[in-house]
Every structure is written in structure tokens, then in C-alpha cells.
Amino acid sequence: MHVAIIGGASTIGSTVAYTLAGLAPTVDVSLVDINEGAAWAHGKDISHASYHFSNAPGASLAGDDVGTVRAATPDELAELAPDLLVFNAAAPQPEDATGRGAREAELDRNLSIVADVAEELRPLDPTPLLVVTNPIDRLVYQFYSLLEWPRRCFLGYSLSESARVADAVGSELGVHPNEVYCPMMGEHGENVVPILSRARAGGEPVAGDDLDREAIREYVLDIPFDIAKERGVNETSRWVTSAGVTRVIRSIAAGSEPDGEDPHGRLGEPFCLSTPLDGEYGFADLALSVPVDLDEGGVAAIHEWDLPDVEADELATAADAVRADLARIGAKGYDG
Numbered sequence: 001m002h003v004a005i006i007g008g009a010s011t012i013g014s015t016v017a018y019t020l021a022g023l024a025p026t027v028d029v030s031l032v033d034i035n036e037g038a039a040w041a042h043g044k045d046i047s048h049a050s051y052h053f054s055n056a057p058g059a060s061l062a063g064d065d066v067g068t069v070r071a072a073t074p075d076e077l078a079e080l081a082p083d084l085l086v087f088n089a090a091a092p093q094p095e096d097a098t099g100r101g102a103r104e105a106e107l108d109r110n111l112s113i114v115a116d117v118a119e120e121l122r123p124l125d126p127t128p129l130l131v132v133t134n135p136i137d138r139l140v141y142q143f144y145s146l147l148e149w150p151r152r153c154f155l156g157y158s159l160s161e162s163a164r165v166a167d168a169v170g171s172e173l174g175v176h177p178n179e180v181y182c183p184m185m186g187e188h189g190e191n192v193v194p195i196l197s198r199a200r201a202g203g204e205p206v207a208g209d210d211l212d213r214e215a216i217r218e219y220v221l222d223i224p225f226d227i228a229k230e231r232g233v234n235e236t237s238r239w240v241t242s243a244g245v246t247r248v249i250r251s252i253a254a255g256s257e258p259d260g261e262d263p264h265g266r267l268g269e270p271f272c273l274s275t276p277l278d279g280e281y282g283f284a285d286l287a288l289s290v291p292v293d294l295d296e297g298g299v300a301a302i303h304e305w306d307l308p309d310v311e312a313d314e315l316a317t318a319a320d321a322v323r324a325d326l327a328r329i330g331a332k333g334y335d336g
């Protein structure tokens with residue numbers, strides 16, 4: 001598999017490349033960035049890290065089986081013809097972008113980068129595109145509108161929220177967070193929707209009424225910015241994000257192999273990513289996080305769950321927030 005990370009010299013992009021070198025070492029990675037020098041430097045450094053990953057006790061891949069990490073520029077994307085695109089390019093963040101609402105505030109700054117990158121992607125055959133840059137739901141829809149590839153190609157990364165909610169639910173229940181499953185639908189932002197009705201802890205259903213829904217939502221919304229305030233705006237939540245992006249890439253690889261590992265991973269349940277909707281959950285002409293199965297083409301299936309009223313109402317509020325921004329920027333389908 002060949003993954004091109006657009007914005008590959010970024011904090012998140014370079015950390016994804018490093019995580020792939022450790023956890024998915026056969027993947028070839030291209031670090032695509034307008035900052036050619038930084039992309040080259042990350043690529044060189046990560047390929048040196050790969051030397052240690054591949055020669056550590058328990059490692060078994062011979063040199064030629066290990067993927068390459070190299071730098072490229074956006075105008076080389078068509079020639080690279082990757083199997084998967086990760087979009088992580090962004091405009092610089094202001095120093096004070098460490099509060100809730102910072103994701104949504106990136107929209108106007110990142111739209112022109114999306115337009116430039118879409119032009120570079122236009123000659124490619126439809127390729128799955130995982131958008132990490134914020135605000136993901138608006139940018140997924142914008143890429144979909146500009147490129148007009150099948151909607152299953154478009155994915156937005158919101159999986160860090162699943163790790164954060166597991167932390168919150170696990171502490172409330174006294175269960176290790178890694179044993180908690182709680183899908184997170186809706187917007188990657190203020191209108192995230194914890195699907196407590198589907199939560200499981202240690203494999204058993206959780207009684208949603210036993211949990212403090214509002215406290216859990218507040219924790220999930222605050223924690224990335226509590227982290228950013230301590231580390232600075234340029235760090236963002238690089239560790240959980242790169243681990244989650246790597247998990248998505250491994251799920252795509254597993255879902256593409258008929259006899260591969262379970263793409264849902266150890267807990268055996270689907271996770272949520274943002275993708276353009278066309279009637280699912282009653283919404284169209286926008287992207288929101290919904291439960292998906294993945295394969296080499298991107299979204300293989302969207303699960304349509306029956307949601308209790310509180311979760312369905314929160315999902316409708318998320319849709320309203322995304323729609324309002326799409327209308328404001330005059331996205332396709334919102335111009336009249």
C-alpha cells in the first residue's frame with residue numbers, strides 16, 4: 001500500500017509517518033508538502049528510525065520488505081498515484097487557537113489550500129481521501145464537491161474522540177479505557193454526539209442512564225484544548241491523532257484483504273468517520289461522522305442505527321451547524 005500524506009511535513013503528518021513506520025512497516029509513504037526541505041528531513045529521519053524498528057528483538061521484516069518514506073511536492077501527486085491520500089495540510093494557527101471553537105475557526109483559512117490541492121488531485125483516478133485538517137466535516141464535503149469522485153472516497157478523521165470518550169466512560173465505570181467501546185457520531189467539534197446507547201465496557205452493554213452524558217461530552221470537548229494549552233498550538237494532539245489515523249489505514253488494508261484481520265480490530269465493532277451523506281440518518285448534502293466499514297475504495301458500508309431521541313436530536317443539531325457553514329461559504333448545493 002502507498003499512502004501520500006498531503007501536508008506531510010506537518011506535526012500530524014510527520015507523526016503519522018513515524019507511527020506507520022513502527023506499526024505498519026510495509027506501507028510506502030510519500031510526504032507531500034510545499035515545504036520541500038522539511039518533508040525531505042522528516043523522511044530521512046523516519047527512514048533512520050525504521051532501521052531500529054526493523055532490527056529490534058521480535059522484528060522479522062527483511063530490508064526489501066520494509067516500505068519507503070520519501071518526500072514529494074503537490075505537483076507530483078498524479079505521478080505518485082497512491083492507494084490512499086491523507087490530507088493534513090493547513091494554514092498556520094494563531095498562537096491563541098487553543099480554545100473550543102478553534103477547529104471551526106480554521107475553515108476560512110484552509111479553504112484555499114483545499115482548492116489548490118483539489119486541482120493537483122484532479123488528474124488522479126478516484127482514490128480514498130482521509131481528511132484530518134479541520135474543520136473536517138466541512139472540508140470533506142468541499143473536497144467531494146470539487147472532485148466529484150464517488151462519495152465513498154471521502155473520509156474525515158474524528159476517531160480521537162473515541163479514545164477520549166473511552167477515558168471518560170472508563171473512569172466513571174472503573175473500567176480500563178482500552179476495554180470501552182463508545183462510537184462518536186456527528187460533528188468533529190462542538191456538536192459531537194456520544195452514542196452511549198451503543199457503548200460497551202469489557203464486552204458488556206453499558207446502561208447509558210448510569211452515565212453523566214453532559215459531563216462526558218464536556219470532557220471530550222475540553223481535553224484536546226487543555227492539552228494544546230500546555231504544549232502550544234503547534235503540537236496539537238499529535239499522539240492520539242497519529243495512532244488513530246494509523247488505525248484507520250490498517251482497517252482499510254485489512255478490509256481490502258478477503259482473509260485479512262478483522263478490520264474492526266480487537267473490540268470487533270465499527271468506528272465512525274465523517275463522510276458525505278445521501279439520505280442516511282435523514283441527511284443529505286453534508287458530511288458527518290457515522291459508523292462505517294472500510295475497504296480499498298474507502299467507505300464500503302454505512303451502518304444505520306436506530307438512535308434514541310436524545311442522540312438523534314444531537315445529530316440533527318450537528319447537521320444544522322455544518323449546513324450553516326456550507327451555506328455561508330457557498331458550497332455546492334447551497335448556492336441558491
Ligand SMILES: NC(=O)c1ccc[n+]([C@@H]2O[C@H](COP(=O)([O-])OP(=O)(O)OC[C@H]3O[C@@H](n4cnc5c(N)ncnc54)[C@H](O)[C@@H]3O)[C@@H](O)[C@H]2O)c1
Nearest residue numbers: 007009010011012033034035089090132133134157236241
Ligand atoms: N481531525 C483531528 O482529529 C485533528 C487532530 C489534530 C490536528 N488536526 C488538524 O490538522 C491540521 C494540521 O495540523 P498540524 O499541527 O499538523 O499542522 P502544521 O501547521 O504542523 O503543518 C501544516 C503543513 O501544511 C503544509 N501545507 C500548507 N499548504 C499546503 C499545500 N497547498 N500543499 C501541501 N502542503 C501544504 C505546510 O507546509 C505545513 O507543513 C490542522 O487543521 C489541525 O486542526 C486535526
Ligand SMILES: O=C(O)C[C@H](O)C(=O)O
Nearest residue numbers: 103134160224228236237
Ligand atoms: O487541532 C486540534 O488540536 C484539535 C483536533 O481536532 C483534535 O481533536 O485533537
